[in-house]
Amino acid sequence: MIAQMLRVTEKEALTPLVTRFRFEHPDGAPLPLFSGGAHVVVEMPYGDMLRRNAYSLISAPDDGSGYEIAVRREDNGRGGSRFMHGNVATGDLMAVTSPFNLFSLDLRARKHVLIAGGIGITPFLSQLHQLSRMQVPFELHYAARSREEAAGLTFLPSLPHIHLHISNEGNRMDLGAILSGQPLGTHVYTCGPEGLIAAVEDAARRHGWPAAALHSEAFLSPPPGKPFKVTLARSGQTLTVGPHQSLLEALEAARIDIPWSCRGGACGQCETAVTSCKGRIEHNDHWLSDDDCAAQTKIMPCVSRFEGQELIIDR
């Protein structure tokens, strides 16, 4: 993935926890267009570490004048979002990859139903632009705890097919009602906490939806954890993965070249064979099958960790 240096031209607090950033080319050159649901990876150098976090694009896909993202500050996270909130100012140059989409619209759909929970609204903001331009039927359901926390509100037009579900106003989302009675050929997309994605899948199954019509994106970030040691089979080198570092980041810090796209356990690019495992791999990804996880012969270095005596990987 090739990153180019872009300038932060706008930084705006949308809610106490969520801040919008706009990036533009320093020379004003147009940026590559993208499709609704795409993300970019932003590089954050701090200390002697390079953190790379993926963020959904919220700006219009056919607008190459800039890219916009919305970042929720995770005070218990590993520090990437705190860096964006605390250390990044307008005028800064940051390395940003070209857009890549792991959550695209199924363009065969007769109708699109978008279900967002909390900060999971972000990929839908670019999709709304695309759907409006394509003039296809859609509806959006956006669940948030309170209006104060609903960062997406600023961007949502007041339209009859855009529904807000604010739980502290007693207006909770009724998935059964949303999923029943949709026309044949409807596709449903969910982005938000794992619980919401599981609830939509469950409700869809009960209403007889075909699996191919269900799409979801869980916004995983690498969870922090206890430090652990890993040995690289090809060089014999042993690395220590720090508590706020992912295995992928530790490999990159050791200048091991490893392919990646999402850095969130979804795309499968960084899948790595495990040649010896004395202990337990904490599989945090959505990529490996249950059998692969149980066998402990593969690991996704972007999000998964290890606890035990010995982990040797084929890198």
Next chain:
Amino acid sequence: MTIQFNDETFRDDYTFFNSPVAIARFPFPFDKDDYMYSVNMEPHETGPEGTPFDVRFDVDEHYVSEMRDRAITLDEDPLRCQSLPHMELAGWDLLELIMVSKAADYPDLFTLNRDGDRWHWINKPLGIEQRFTFGDPTTLPYGPMEYITRQAQGDFAVLDQREDNLWMDAGMVTSQADWSLDFDIGMNFFEWHAPVPKAHEMGVFQRALKFLMHVNQDTPARRLNWTMTVNPRLDTSPENYHKWGPEKRTITPENVGQKQYLRVELQTFWRLPRSNALAFPIRCYLINLEDLTSVPKWGRRLHRVLRDLPDELADYKGFAVNRPVIVEYLSKFDDGAPTSAGIYPDETDVALNKVPARV
């Protein structure tokens, strides 16, 4: 310097020919003396100047005649070009990619002026000038994919990406090595590759699919594929097998050098920005054995590759019947000397740096 376009045919009297420049820049597909399937992907747009690899969409001396041949094939069989309804956005993506690339890489041949959605396209070799509204198919004489691929050499498959797979949901296919878009339309990656022998057991397609699904806008990729064709025919389709299949029986030791062609596909892979589809152009290059063996390294190597190829591959590629005659002919050009690594001719064969860029 501008390109001198050949006036030639790819059917009936077969007046197709390669100039010395076209021979020297031919994309010879074998980098060593034997061949087996592999996921031989590499980044595109990274070749030496003058080769078919250093621009996004190569235009060569066959351009005008190839487009004429495509039009004949489409007249006879409009189903060679199909696009399922959800692929129109990808068609616009492809039109933009090709127009922008050609105008930038061949400014003396193609011009694109854009004012918002109002576009003005000039294709000098084909004598086309078109003003249209980007995104509005009623402003073009054909759909966007058909419009632009009537002006671009090679076949084009446009693949939708969904359900962790790629789907053959649109294409323009008139110069194919015996496969049918009309048969494959709507199939996924594993379905349309089902007839290929050996590669499935080798896990080639699983690895290739994973690679392709991660091709990004800024990382176009390419690979070379090959087969053998009797006579310089672009349209070796299943639909017209009755026309070209019998020609395989016309090969004799006397005419094999002139009538037997190595057919090379330069396959490239492009992520399309607006639709997230994958464009898969398959560009066909033809060279007969006589011309090919004028490059000593290629003559030696092709002899060894074809002599040692597993039988099922020769069957699948459709030249098993002529393999003995071909190998016998090529053996005269193989003195047993070692060959250098890589696909390019040796400097003593043809100095590639003497090939004028894009002549």
